[in-house]
Amino acid sequence: MPLIKDGRLAEDRWTPVADDEAIGADIDPIVSLERWQAEHETLSGRNRPIGLRLRSDQSPAAVAEEVERFDVIALEFPKFTDGRSYSHARLLRERYGFRGELRAVGKVLRDQFTFLLRCGFDSLEVADERLAEAFEEATSEISHVYQRATDPGAPIWARRHGPAALGSEAACTGS
Amino acid sequence: MYRYDEFDADFVAQRVAQFSGQVARRLSGELSEDEFKPLRLMNGLYLQLHAYMLRVAIPYGTLSATQMRRLAVIAREHDRGYGHFTTRQNIQFNWPKLAEVPAILDKLAEVEMHAIQTSGNCIRNVTADQFAGVAEDEIEDPRITAEIIRQWSSLHPEFTFLPRKFKIAVTGAPNDRAAVRFHDIGLQMLRDENGEVGFEVWVGGGQGRTPVIAERIRGFLPKRYLLSYLDAILRVYNMLGRRDNLYKARIKILVQQTGVEEFTRLVEEEWQQIKDRGFDLPEAERRRIEAYFAPPAYPAAETHPAALRAAEDSDPGFAQWLQASLAEHREPGYGIVTISLKPIGGAPGDATAEQMEAVADLAERYGLGEIRVSHEQNLVLPDVRLSDLHALYQGLLDAGLATANVGLVSDIIACPGLDYCNLANARSIPVAQRLGERFADLDRQHEIGPLKVKISGCINACGHHHVGDIGILGVDRKGEEFYQITLGGRPDEQAAIGKIIGPSFSYDEVTDAVDNIVETYLGLRQDGETFAEAYRRVGLDPFKEKLYAAH
Structure with a gap:
């Protein structure tokens, strides 16, 4: 599947492996949560990077304590109307401190790109290479946001008042 | 505004x-x-x-x-x-x-309008008391909060693909005119013991095929935490709400299945993680939005204009209209006027282009240029000088907008029904029109008094039948339209879901059935009781006996 990273088509060095599939010595696998939990020791003992794939009904809370073990975490969108992975992505980034590659996989369409980036995804697995060409336009159509999310972009309300008015955390909480 | x-x-x-x-x-x-x-x-x-x-x-x-x-x-x-x-x-x-x-x-x-998020499984257009800013009983104008929510929810990256649609309502007054207990989230403003203004937070109310009165999950939320608390509720819902069954996907089902205590615990736990982390609106921005809703400087107006009294005496149609349409304004000398969009025989909530223009002109001539839409599908002019009421009435008469039935039996809420909607099982608008014609005599309507009839063409309940004094639900029975009647629903702070009175009625019978219920009420009411008060005293049985004895 084509992969968009940093707005461009990118090489995918990761190999998704099924639960019953042997993991070759020279590949960097993306494994399911079930497999990670069942083969925890073996997988942790491998001297190579490892990726994790979570279904949309699997909370990342299950790996909250060990996110630094993964170089990539892929969150599934089984239907593009299934929005659970947006929340899961924010938890991984904002609460569990995951700094690796956060990948959206499954039904990932052009009209979700901005939402995905704002929730902390930095790579998108898409069905069609042409979506990479549409990326620039799709993510620049709306340049204003009304709420804080994972991305560093300043919400409209912060821009209205400027950094001086909002400098301290006390200002942010209104007090 | x-x-x-x-x-x-x-x-x-x-x-x-x-x-x-x-x-x-x-x-x-x-x-x-x-x-x-x-x-x-x-x-x-x-x-x-x-x-x-x-x-x-x-x-x-x-x-x-x-x-x-x-x-x-x-x-x-x-x-x-x-x-x-x-x-x-x-x-x-x-x-x-x-x-x-x-x-x-x-x-x-x-003209600063849009259609963003008026449909889809996202946070929908937020609603509020139609008397906001001018109601006597108000603690704070709920539109400040509603505008904050409108902005925050616009293209919210995390909450645009929720399990199901999500509706938030805000009321700034103890008398709830925004039906907050029948929304996914209802915010009721109140003061705590120190006089600080905040919200009582209600979650999981709704109508539809499973009508539920919301649960109160927080007695007092300080205003400054509004958005982080909403974020917490929405996040819990987004992650845990059911997505396997369209009919069980609303937050009310999650609250029921999780249990209100556990649900509240989940929300509070989530909130503890995100409060004071920069997700709430800064005070400066709240004040900026608040300033738009500051009460206007009302020019002094006569509190008891002699001309008004004279017009009431000489023009009985005006007197009747005034009685139905006028509500008390917080500013002496002013009134709040509700314009009925329920002409006898018309489709509830419809207005022609000419009528819209007439209302705009009248709002500028006799008000401060502002108009409200009520959830009861009427329009409101919030700032009318008492001395201008008669002239306003005449202007409305010319536009065909002076029906004196606000709050009365023919002020019916109805969904579009089978005439427009592909979900409907039965017609709604023609039922409303027939009822309007049956009760066309305005003197009789005024004699009957406040009575809310609400009609839905299917169990999705867009016509709010669950919360009508008399609710009418269209059902399909072997390809034929039938109507199930419920009594005793209330959308306000005494929230109640109507009870089914008995077997349903055909399209041709339903008008008689409503008439029968109204007659029963007139026969048993005491000391000027409203329908709702009488129902609360006597319950369903007397109505049921009379209704089915006749059949």
């Missing part, structure tokens, strides 16, 4: 351009109808029985005269000369052509 600044205007312009691009991709065939569907639904565009329907947001039901005139232009140029005001304080146009939708959205954007 709120005015867009450059950011708001730019945001809406960009959203219109984005949607116009999506429409172009659909028209060129690049997008299939299946692919286009979720995109159009995020912008209020439905495919109905006969054509597309565009639902335009009227945030918390507040409109300027200029905006109302623009709606009239759209009705005339892109629809068949009328629009339909909805129970969520929005307006629907039933006949726009897809290719014209971008042009309609441009025209709306010019």
